Amino acid sequence: MKILLSEAELHDGVKQLADEISAVYEGRPLTIVGVLTGSVVLLADLIRLVDLPLRVGVVQASSYRGATTVRGELVINAEMMPDIAGRDVLLIDDIFDTGHTLVRVVAEMQKLGPASIRTVVLLRKEGRQEVAMEPDFVGFRIPDEFVVGYGLDYEDHYRNLPYLAALEECDLNRPTHEVAAERAW
Ligand code: IMP
Numbered sequence: 001m002k003i004l005l006s007e008a009e010l011h012d013g014v015k016q017l018a019d020e021i022s023a024v025y026e027g028r029p030l031t032i033v034g035v036l037t038g039s040v041v042l043l044a045d046l047i048r049l050v051d052l053p054l055r056v057g058v059v060q061a062s063s064y065r066g067a068t069t070v071r072g073e074l075v076i077n078a079e080m081m082p083d084i085a086g087r088d089v090l091l092i093d094d095i096f097d098t099g100h101t102l103v104r105v106v107a108e109m110q111k112l113g114p115a116s117i118r119t120v121v122l123l124r125k126e127g128r129q130e131v132a133m134e135p136d137f138v139g140f141r142i143p144d145e146f147v148v149g150y151g152l153d154y155e156d157h158y159r160n161l162p163y164l165a166a167l168e169e170c171d172l173n174r175p176t177h178e179v180a181a182e183r184a185w
Pocket residue numbers: 038093094095096097098099100101102145146147148152153154
């Protein structure tokens with residue numbers, strides 16, 4: 001795989017996101033809700049850089065392919081989420097690809113009566129969007145490649161890589177422990 005964003009570049013991008021977010025809410029209390037599982041690394045880094053009174057929660061959104069659901073159908077579990085009624089909410093996800101996940105999760109959260117909902121993503125994959133919505137805050141715009149690391153997975157592997165890497169065609173059929181990242185610098 002090829003490294004697209006180094007640890008240092010990711011940190012700079014997340015710091016910039018945190019500064020933008022802090023400026024928009026001007027000291028008002030915020031509830032940050034991370035979409036599991038891809039957003040956990042970003043969530044952990046971002047909340048330590050945002051200069052606002054914060055509450056933190058998570059919501060689960062998974063595409064199940066079980067016998068009881070249609071292939072790719074999104075199942076949203078908001079049981080672990082704090083009460084968001086009347087609160088300013090910032091929903092945070094790893095990547096905005098087609099956009100369907102974020103649109104669906106926002107729609108579910110709207111039902112719980114928040115004062116406002118904004119969205120932040122680490123990555124926006126260019127040229128893939130199928131929805132009218134745009135995330136309010138975007139860390140990086142990346143080309144249409146399958147990326148892993150910094151929370152993002154391929155079949156539940158690689159979430160722990162501290163950098164962001166693009167999987168190459170030849171990586172897909174190899175055992176994941178044999179795939180090595182090539183540093184581009
Ligand atoms: P969307 O609903 O098409 O926007 O897809 C969003 C979800 O798909 C993300 O939360 C990721 O879990 C997953 N996803 C999309 N592109 C990638 C990728 O390049 N690498 C890893 N996961 C991805």
